[in-house]
Amino acid sequence: MARQEADQTTRVRFGAFELDVRSGELRAIEPSDGESAILQEQPFRILQLLIERNGDVATREDIRRSLWPDERTVDFNHSINVAIATLRRVLDDPATEAKYIETVARRGYRLIPAPAWLPASTAPALKEDSPGLNHELLHIQTPDQAAIPPAYARERKTFIRLWVWPITVMALLAAVTGVAWYWKLRPAMRLAANDTVVLADISNQTSDPVFEDALNTALRIEFEQTPYFNLLGTDKVRGTMKLLGYPDAQKVTPENAREVCLRSNSVAVIASSIADAGNRFRIEVSGIECRTGKTLASSAKIAANRKEIVATLGQLGEQLRRKMGEPSSSVARFSKPLNVATSDSLEALQLLTTGYRLHLERDKQAASYYQRAIDLDPKLALAYIGLGAWHSNFAENTEATAAETKAFHLRDRLTGPTRFLAETLYYSLVTGDLEKAYPVYLEWVQTFPLDVRGHINFSFCALYLGQLDRAVTEAREAVRLLPSPATYGNLIQITLNDDQIEAAKAALHEAEQQGTVDPFRVWRHFIAFLQGNQAGMREQAAWAENTASGEAAALLYAEANAEAYAGRFHSAAAQFNKAKKKSIENEYGGIPLSLQEEFAIQEAEAGQAVDARELLPGLIAESKDRNTRLDLAMLLARVGETEKSKALADALSREYPLDTLAQNYALPVVRAAIQLEENDPAGALKSLRPTVRYELSLSDTVNSVYPAYLRGLAYLQMGKGALAIPEFQKVIDHPGVVGRFVTGALARLQLARAQAISGDKTSARNSYQEFFAIWKDADHDVPVYRQAKVEYSRLD
Numbered sequence: 001m002a003r004q005e006a007d008q009t010t011r012v013r014f015g016a017f018e019l020d021v022r023s024g025e026l027r028a029i030e031p032s033d034g035e036s037a038i039l040q041e042q043p044f045r046i047l048q049l050l051i052e053r054n055g056d057v058a059t060r061e062d063i064r065r066s067l068w069p070d071e072r073t074v075d076f077n078h079s080i081n082v083a084i085a086t087l088r089r090v091l092d093d094p095a096t097e098a099k100y101i102e103t104v105a106r107r108g109y110r111l112i113p114a115p116a117w118l119p120a121s122t123a124p125a126l127k128e129d130s131p132g133l134n135h136e137l138l139h140i141q142t143p144d145q146a147a148i149p150p151a152y153a154r155e156r157k158t159f160i161r162l163w164v165w166p167i168t169v170m171a172l173l174a175a176v177t178g179v180a181w182y183w184k185l186r187p188a189m190r191l192a193a194n195d196t197v198v199l200a201d202i203s204n205q206t207s208d209p210v211f212e213d214a215l216n217t218a219l220r221i222e223f224e225q226t227p228y229f230n231l232l233g234t235d236k237v238r239g240t241m242k243l244l245g246y247p248d249a250q251k252v253t254p255e256n257a258r259e260v261c262l263r264s265n266s267v268a269v270i271a272s273s274i275a276d277a278g279n280r281f282r283i284e285v286s287g288i289e290c291r292t293g294k295t296l297a298s299s300a301k302i303a304a305n306r307k308e309i310v311a312t313l314g315q316l317g318e319q320l321r322r323k324m325g326e327p328s329s330s331v332a333r334f335s336k337p338l339n340v341a342t343s344d345s346l347e348a349l350q351l352l353t354t355g356y357r358l359h360l361e362r363d364k365q366a367a368s369y370y371q372r373a374i375d376l377d378p379k380l381a382l383a384y385i386g387l388g389a390w391h392s393n394f395a396e397n398t399e400a401t402a403a404e405t406k407a408f409h410l411r412d413r414l415t416g417p418t419r420f421l422a423e424t425l426y427y428s429l430v431t432g433d434l435e436k437a438y439p440v441y442l443e444w445v446q447t448f449p450l451d452v453r454g455h456i457n458f459s460f461c462a463l464y465l466g467q468l469d470r471a472v473t474e475a476r477e478a479v480r481l482l483p484s485p486a487t488y489g490n491l492i493q494i495t496l497n498d499d500q501i502e503a504a505k506a507a508l509h510e511a512e513q514q515g516t517v518d519p520f521r522v523w524r525h526f527i528a529f530l531q532g533n534q535a536g537m538r539e540q541a542a543w544a545e546n547t548a549s550g551e552a553a554a555l556l557y558a559e560a561n562a563e564a565y566a567g568r569f570h571s572a573a574a575q576f577n578k579a580k581k582k583s584i585e586n587e588y589g590g591i592p593l594s595l596q597e598e599f600a601i602q603e604a605e606a607g608q609a610v611d612a613r614e615l616l617p618g619l620i621a622e623s624k625d626r627n628t629r630l631d632l633a634m635l636l637a638r639v640g641e642t643e644k645s646k647a648l649a650d651a652l653s654r655e656y657p658l659d660t661l662a663q664n665y666a667l668p669v670v671r672a673a674i675q676l677e678e679n680d681p682a683g684a685l686k687s688l689r690p691t692v693r694y695e696l697s698l699s700d701t702v703n704s705v706y707p708a709y710l711r712g713l714a715y716l717q718m719g720k721g722a723l724a725i726p727e728f729q730k731v732i733d734h735p736g737v738v739g740r741f742v743t744g745a746l747a748r749l750q751l752a753r754a755q756a757i758s759g760d761k762t763s764a765r766n767s768y769q770e771f772f773a774i775w776k777d778a779d780h781d782v783p784v785y786r787q788a789k790v791e792y793s794r795l796d
Helices: 003-008 041-053 060-067 076-091 135-139 164-174 210-224 234-243 254-263 306-323 328-333 346-360 366-376 381-393 397-409 417-431 434-447 452-464 468-481 485-497 501-512 518-530 534-545 550-565 569-585 593-605 609-613 616-622 626-638 642-655 660-677 681-687 689-694 706-717 721-732 743-757 761-774 783-793
Strands: 011-014 017-020 025-028 036-038 101-104 108-111 183-186 189-191 197-199 268-277 280-289 295-303
Touching (some): 041 060, 060 076, 076 101, 197 254, 468 485, 485 501, 501 518, 518 550, 593 616, 609 626, 626 642, 660 689, 743 783
Antiparallel strands (some): 101 108
16 A cells, blocks of 8 residues: 555554554554554654655664754764664564664665555554543543633634643643653663653552552652653553553552553553551652563652651652662752652642642532642642643633742742743743743753653744744644644644645644544634635534534634635624524533624724624623733724723733733734824834734734734825735735634735735736635625725726
């Protein structure tokens, strides 16, 4: 089967093995239930590359580019050698008698047997319980198990705007960190950067059940605070346990942790225990080699009382890290006393753990558990992070801001990813200072390159700042590290924003091959919109009409915007009301207020200020937070309520002095809109100067390359058509950022006007015709449409 045909399957056969290219599961064909293993990331990617080369040589440089596309500094020769050795061991393929991987001297490697892609009908779909999926991330995008409501928001581009940060916050709670360096278990064993370690549940030999959740969470945090160890994610542990036949409630004992270790091709198990020692407690932590079951290192100590248990566990974890090869310099840099990084209150840690679990189940009790943990230990920074994430998920911005501010002030108690998390959430959600967040994200992904959380959130920070290349890079890396509906959704969104339609379609296909379709329908609608595929849009809209879900409501809102883009405002209003009704019916509370404001802004842009004005009393009364007030300020400006708009803009400027996008994008756009209304185009151009750096930003409020659109209008007011032309062309050239917002269509009309006053009637005629083609079925009573018809008739 040709490789292009293989897009319909996920399994490839070569020799006596089959590989699932989604899960990384390698299975022996004979017997029919032959042994299987989940390949580590680097061996898997090398094998995948060799399969794709279909017998041709993959050079070491090819492999380096595949594994480290950002050219980060690593000892890649050693890592490649280790990965190839791992593959040879798994395939039982010694280099001297190679049957599968041929070493081509001074060049690289090639796969000896020809790969054969299995037909889709014989290639079983990856099950949801496969260890290759992150279930916690998977579930945040399904309507019945969502950890957050499905995103309507900021749909004008690609659907997810209001809920971008909540999605990534959930990833923060769900994923685990990676390793950046090499380490030694003993002189005979040296492990590469992607080798993983399985953390077993603590063996609680006391009668106190609180030790279990509390100490499991604490010990994971001890090892997650260093980039030196790569703990196998809890989702992958549970998925592998299920494949091994264990029930969901089965504890991860050292014995079955070793089974998981072998099955997942990990290298070691970290086991721990706590037992009564009179009135004290004996705690032990050990490292066990998976292959042999031998104890590589262990440490034990007596805790004098309950209050010292967490601190003692941390001391033992630090000792084990040293004994298992982590350099002292690394331990010194990436260590906080565990009772400081977490809490010395076991009960608070138990409540924190329960809060995490309920949060991921979208149970409303999650917030109360975080708060109870804080009540027991007001210095438990992790609980504030979780509480802030919860409130942010539901746009409870005041509460989210308070919690993340407290976490930020406690950040010195944290180290590693949790400190990066506290800092970036503060800059992103509290102050809005994304220019300060950016270098923190950069340090995060450089220090912990396998931590998917950093890459996901960095991608959105870059997107907000209009740095689309960086956003795409980080989104791709997140998918590489953790392919799931959440990471794929991020990648699809960002590649579409960057106008990489074919890349987005490829990512969409990969995502849907995992067996989940509905969360991606809005992307199919957007791709169809960008490609002018009316049938494709109707297909998705028809599904939404007949489906009761949050995704369906969001898709109907997308369809409403598409109708407005085409000048069909009566139809758009009907679709908008359908979306609102479906949202309420499915208990998502209706269309977010900011989207109602944006719809009114589109009406105003089309000259329907009267219709937009009718909504003002309700919008003014309800707009309370940053985003809705910024949108309201823009709406007021575009309907001529300039004094009210000025007052609101001034108030917002005082309240958000450090907010990058408020100060350098949204508020300058609002002020420019006011000045255009007051016939001060020169003032508008001056107001727009700070926006130049951020013009391609996808902020949470007015965006759609709005600065360029208003700058073009200012030049038109000044009669400078030649200067207006490139501004409107900029809007036209970035459909992925403009999305379904009506200015994307109106930019053609404004371009025609600029060309006309520049004396280029031929180009003007073509631009008018392009606008009329988009608005061929537009409502005839739309003022801007009627005016355009008059202008066109006068061209001759």
